[in-house]
Amino acid sequence: MAKYKLPKPGELSSSINYNPPAKDWMDIPVEFKPATYPAAAKEKDLLTVGFPNAHQWTPEDEDWNLPDGWEDTVIKGIEERLSKYRSFKLFMDVCVRCGACADKCHFYIGTGDPKNMPVVRAELLRSVYKRYFTKAGKVLGRLAGARDLDADVLKEWWYYFFQCTECRRCSVFCPYGIDTAELTIMGRELLNLLGLNINWIAGPVAACYSKGNHLGIEPHALKSNIELMIDDIEDITGIRVNPTFNRKGAEILFVTPSGDYMGEPGIYTCMGYLMLFHELGLDYTWSTYASEGGNFGFFTSNDMAKRLNSKIYAEAKRLGVKWILGGECGHMWRVLNQYMDTWNGPADFLEVPVSPITGTRFENAKSTKMVHITEFTADLIKHNKLKLDPTRNDHLRVTFHDSCNPARGMGLFEEPRYVIKSVCNNFFEMPENTIREKTFCCGSGSGLNATENMEERMRGGFPRANAVKYVHDKHGVNMLANICAVDRAAFPALMDYWVPGVGVTGTHELVANALVMTGEKERTTNLRGEDLPGKEGNE
Amino acid sequence: MKAFYSFLAVIVLILVAIIGGSIANLHFFFGIIIPYVAFVLFVGGFIYRIIKWGRSPVPYRIPTTCGQQKSLPWIKQAKIENPTSALGVIVRMASEVLLFRSLFRNTKTELREGENGPQLAYGSAKWLWLGSLAFHWSFLIIVIRHLRFFLEPIPVALQMVDSVDSMLQIGLPQIYITDLLFLAAITFLFLRRVCVPRIKYISLPADYFPLLLIFGIAVSGILMRYFDKVDLISVKELALGIATLHPVLPSDIGAIFYVHLFLICCLFVYFPTSKLMHMGGIFMSPTRNMISNNRMVRHINPWNHAVEVHSYAEYEDEFREKMKKAGIPVEKE
Incomplete structure (x- = not known):
C-alpha cells in the first residue's frame, strides 16, 4: 500500500472507459484495486455498540474469517428485510433494466466500472434474491x-456497497423511483450482520x-474547542460571544455535525453560528451529550441510526427546550427529515418552532420541531433582521453545491441560495x-471520507469537480459553498486535485463574514484571518 | 446469446401454437381452455404479487424530492415534484404513469477532452422516453381496440377510438396508426438492447423475451388483419363466448389466429412472474407515491421496536468529573 501514488488528474480521467468489458459482469471477480476501498472496521468499535460477529480482518485477506453458517445469516437477513421494507421487495422485483440510471452515478462516471451502474449495483443483490426467493x-x-x-x-457486495454514497441521484431518473440508497442500506445491513x-x-x-x-470529543474538550473559536472571534470582531452548554430552560437546542468542531474549514462555519446567535441574542444552548447532528449509524443499520439519533430528542426533553435548530449537514438532514420523528418521536414535549426574532412559525416542522439553519437564517434576512455587508465577500466568486441528502431527501434548494446571494455579490x-x-x-458521502481510499474519492467526486471546473474556467469561481460537514471535509482534497484554486466554505461562514455585529470593531480580516477586500496591508 | 435464448423460446412457443392451430382436435384446448387458464393465472398472479408487496410495510417516509420543499411562505414550493398534499402526489404519480416523467429527465453523459482538460457533458436523451411512451400508449390503445371483440353492441367510445386510430385512410383494411407505432417502438426497444453496448451489457434473457414475445403477438395480429385475413365474425363469436362464459368453438378461424391467441396467453401467464409487474409496482413505489410532509406529520413504522441507547445518565456518570471541572452543568453533583 505504501507504494501507491495517486495518478495525476489527466491520467485518472483518461483511464475512464465507458465501453463495457467483453465478459459478463457475473464472470468478472471483484478486484480490490489500491486506494479504491476503505479499511476494515476495528473489532473494538463493533464491540462498543454490540454489533454481531465483531472480528479482526482486512479486505486484502483471502479469508475474511466469516462465522460458520454465514450464508444462512445473510439469507435470513434478506428474508427479514423483505418482510420489513416494501421498498426493498419492490425494488428487487420491478427493475426492467432500461438503463436510464446507468450513467447517472458519479462512481460510474468516474470509474467506468459497469458494477457502478446503479442497475448492476442492484443486480449484485438482486441476483442472490432471485436465486433464493424467486421460482424463476x-x-x-x-x-x-x-x-x-x-x-x-x-466480497463484491462489500466493495461496491462501499462504493455507493447513498446519494439517490439514480432514483431521480428511474421511471419507478428505484432508489439505490435503499439497496445499499440493505446491503450494508447484511454485511454488518457478519461484522464486515x-x-x-x-x-x-x-x-x-x-x-x-x-x-x-469529550464534553470538556468540546467546550474548550468552542472557546478557542470564541477567542478567534474576539480577535477579529472585538466581540466576545458567550455560548452556553447543557443549559436547562434555554428556548432552543442547537445541534450540528461534529465536523464543525474541529478542522478547517468546518470551524469557520461553527464560528459563523456562534456570531449569528450572539448577534440575535438567541436564547439557545449547545449540548455535549447530543453533540452530533450527523448519523454514521445510518450507514450501518437503521437500528443503529435510531440508537444514535435518540439522543437529540432525549436531550431536548431533559433540557426542557421549546424546539431544535440544526446546523449545516447533509445526511444529518436526510435522517432528521425522513427518519427521526418515526424512530424517536413524537416530540410532543416540544413546541412548534417559532423564530423569536421574526415571529415566523415554522409550520413545515410542526411535527419534528426541528428547523434547518438556512431556513432560519433565510427568514431573518427576508425580514431585514440582519445588518449585512456583502462587499466583505467581494473577493469571492461563489458557487453552491447542493448536498445530496438535503437535495433529494428534503428539497432544500432556495433557502441556502437566498442566504448566499444575500451575503455575496458574486454568485x-x-x-x-x-x-x-x-x-x-x-464522492465521499455515506462514510467514505477516509484517506486510504483516496482514488475512489477522487473518481467519485470527478463529476462534481468537473462542474466546479466549468464555472471556475468560465466565471473565475474560487469558492465552493455548501451546507454539509462532509463536503467541508472532503472538498478541499477534491478541489486541490481537480480544480486547484477553489476554496471550500460553509454557508454560515459567508454569513458571519458579511454580518455587521452590534459594537464590533472595524474588521480587517475574515474568519480565516485573511485580509478583507480593500483592507489589505492595514495591519 | 441471451437474446438468442429468448428468440428460441418465442419460436418454440410459435411452433406449439401452429401445431395447436392446425390440428382441429386441439382447437378446443388452444381456443378455450388455455385462454381461460391464462386469464385466471394473469389476474390471480397479478393480485397475488400486489398483495405480496403490500404485506411488507413502508417503515419510513422516503420520497425522492425532485423540487423545492415547502418551507417559508415566500419560497415557491414545487407542489408536484415535492408534494405535501394528496393532490400533489396524485398529479406526480399520474405524470409518472401516464407521461413517464422521470424518464423524461434522462440525459446522456459524455466525457471528452476539452481545452482545459477532461470535460463531462450531459446531453439531452429523449429517445428512450419517446420509444417507451410510444410503446406503452399504442399497446394500451390496441388492447382497448380489441375490446370490440368482447362487446356487443360495440360502445360508441370504442368506435371512436377505432376511427381516430385509423384516420390515416391508406388502403383497405384501414391501417391503424398504433399498429405502426407499436411495431416501430418494439423494434427500437429491442434494437437498443442489442446495439447499445451498455444496454446490451445489462440486459438479461428476461429483458429480451417479453419484447420478442410481444413482437410475435404484434406481427401475428398484423398478418391476420392485413395479409392472411381471418374470419373476424368467427373470432368475435369465440371472444364473446369466452367473455360470457358460454364458449363456442367456431368452425374455422385459421392457424395464424391460434398463434396470436397462444402468444397472448403466454404473455398473460408470464406477466405476473416477471419484471412486467412494473405495471403494478410503479403505483407502490415509496419514493414516488408518498406525501413529502415528513416534518409536518409523523409517519408511523409498524415494527418500530425499542433499541438499546446510551442514556444521558450513563453519559454523565462517565464524564461527570470532567464536566464539572469544565463548568458544564450536571444533574448529580
Missing part, C-alpha cells in the same frame, strides 16, 4: 440472472454512541444537470 431463479438459475451466494459474492463494516464508519459510530459525537450556478435534484455527490 431457483429453476433457471443463471438464465434468470440468478447466482449462488458465496464468499466472492460477499468499515473503519471510517464504525469508529465514528462507536465514538458517537459513547461520547456523543463522531469525533469522540454563479453550476450547469443545470449538476445542481439541485440532479446534484452530484462529493
Whole structure:
C-alpha cells in the first residue's frame, strides 16, 4: 500500500472507459484495486455498540474469517428485510433494466466500472434474491440472472456497497423511483450482520454512541474547542460571544455535525453560528451529550441510526427546550427529515418552532420541531433582521453545491441560495444537470471520507469537480459553498486535485463574514484571518 | 446469446401454437381452455404479487424530492415534484404513469477532452422516453381496440377510438396508426438492447423475451388483419363466448389466429412472474407515491421496536468529573 501514488488528474480521467468489458459482469471477480476501498472496521468499535460477529480482518485477506453458517445469516437477513421494507421487495422485483440510471452515478462516471451502474449495483443483490426467493431463479438459475451466494459474492457486495454514497441521484431518473440508497442500506445491513463494516464508519459510530459525537470529543474538550473559536472571534470582531452548554430552560437546542468542531474549514462555519446567535441574542444552548447532528449509524443499520439519533430528542426533553435548530449537514438532514420523528418521536414535549426574532412559525416542522439553519437564517434576512455587508465577500466568486441528502431527501434548494446571494455579490450556478435534484455527490458521502481510499474519492467526486471546473474556467469561481460537514471535509482534497484554486466554505461562514455585529470593531480580516477586500496591508 | 435464448423460446412457443392451430382436435384446448387458464393465472398472479408487496410495510417516509420543499411562505414550493398534499402526489404519480416523467429527465453523459482538460457533458436523451411512451400508449390503445371483440353492441367510445386510430385512410383494411407505432417502438426497444453496448451489457434473457414475445403477438395480429385475413365474425363469436362464459368453438378461424391467441396467453401467464409487474409496482413505489410532509406529520413504522441507547445518565456518570471541572452543568453533583 505504501507504494501507491495517486495518478495525476489527466491520467485518472483518461483511464475512464465507458465501453463495457467483453465478459459478463457475473464472470468478472471483484478486484480490490489500491486506494479504491476503505479499511476494515476495528473489532473494538463493533464491540462498543454490540454489533454481531465483531472480528479482526482486512479486505486484502483471502479469508475474511466469516462465522460458520454465514450464508444462512445473510439469507435470513434478506428474508427479514423483505418482510420489513416494501421498498426493498419492490425494488428487487420491478427493475426492467432500461438503463436510464446507468450513467447517472458519479462512481460510474468516474470509474467506468459497469458494477457502478446503479442497475448492476442492484443486480449484485438482486441476483442472490432471485436465486433464493424467486421460482424463476431457483429453476433457471443463471438464465434468470440468478447466482449462488458465496464468499466472492460477499466480497463484491462489500466493495461496491462501499462504493455507493447513498446519494439517490439514480432514483431521480428511474421511471419507478428505484432508489439505490435503499439497496445499499440493505446491503450494508447484511454485511454488518457478519461484522464486515468499515473503519471510517464504525469508529465514528462507536465514538458517537459513547461520547456523543463522531469525533469522540469529550464534553470538556468540546467546550474548550468552542472557546478557542470564541477567542478567534474576539480577535477579529472585538466581540466576545458567550455560548452556553447543557443549559436547562434555554428556548432552543442547537445541534450540528461534529465536523464543525474541529478542522478547517468546518470551524469557520461553527464560528459563523456562534456570531449569528450572539448577534440575535438567541436564547439557545449547545449540548455535549447530543453533540452530533450527523448519523454514521445510518450507514450501518437503521437500528443503529435510531440508537444514535435518540439522543437529540432525549436531550431536548431533559433540557426542557421549546424546539431544535440544526446546523449545516447533509445526511444529518436526510435522517432528521425522513427518519427521526418515526424512530424517536413524537416530540410532543416540544413546541412548534417559532423564530423569536421574526415571529415566523415554522409550520413545515410542526411535527419534528426541528428547523434547518438556512431556513432560519433565510427568514431573518427576508425580514431585514440582519445588518449585512456583502462587499466583505467581494473577493469571492461563489458557487453552491447542493448536498445530496438535503437535495433529494428534503428539497432544500432556495433557502441556502437566498442566504448566499444575500451575503455575496458574486454568485454563479453550476450547469443545470449538476445542481439541485440532479446534484452530484462529493464522492465521499455515506462514510467514505477516509484517506486510504483516496482514488475512489477522487473518481467519485470527478463529476462534481468537473462542474466546479466549468464555472471556475468560465466565471473565475474560487469558492465552493455548501451546507454539509462532509463536503467541508472532503472538498478541499477534491478541489486541490481537480480544480486547484477553489476554496471550500460553509454557508454560515459567508454569513458571519458579511454580518455587521452590534459594537464590533472595524474588521480587517475574515474568519480565516485573511485580509478583507480593500483592507489589505492595514495591519 | 441471451437474446438468442429468448428468440428460441418465442419460436418454440410459435411452433406449439401452429401445431395447436392446425390440428382441429386441439382447437378446443388452444381456443378455450388455455385462454381461460391464462386469464385466471394473469389476474390471480397479478393480485397475488400486489398483495405480496403490500404485506411488507413502508417503515419510513422516503420520497425522492425532485423540487423545492415547502418551507417559508415566500419560497415557491414545487407542489408536484415535492408534494405535501394528496393532490400533489396524485398529479406526480399520474405524470409518472401516464407521461413517464422521470424518464423524461434522462440525459446522456459524455466525457471528452476539452481545452482545459477532461470535460463531462450531459446531453439531452429523449429517445428512450419517446420509444417507451410510444410503446406503452399504442399497446394500451390496441388492447382497448380489441375490446370490440368482447362487446356487443360495440360502445360508441370504442368506435371512436377505432376511427381516430385509423384516420390515416391508406388502403383497405384501414391501417391503424398504433399498429405502426407499436411495431416501430418494439423494434427500437429491442434494437437498443442489442446495439447499445451498455444496454446490451445489462440486459438479461428476461429483458429480451417479453419484447420478442410481444413482437410475435404484434406481427401475428398484423398478418391476420392485413395479409392472411381471418374470419373476424368467427373470432368475435369465440371472444364473446369466452367473455360470457358460454364458449363456442367456431368452425374455422385459421392457424395464424391460434398463434396470436397462444402468444397472448403466454404473455398473460408470464406477466405476473416477471419484471412486467412494473405495471403494478410503479403505483407502490415509496419514493414516488408518498406525501413529502415528513416534518409536518409523523409517519408511523409498524415494527418500530425499542433499541438499546446510551442514556444521558450513563453519559454523565462517565464524564461527570470532567464536566464539572469544565463548568458544564450536571444533574448529580
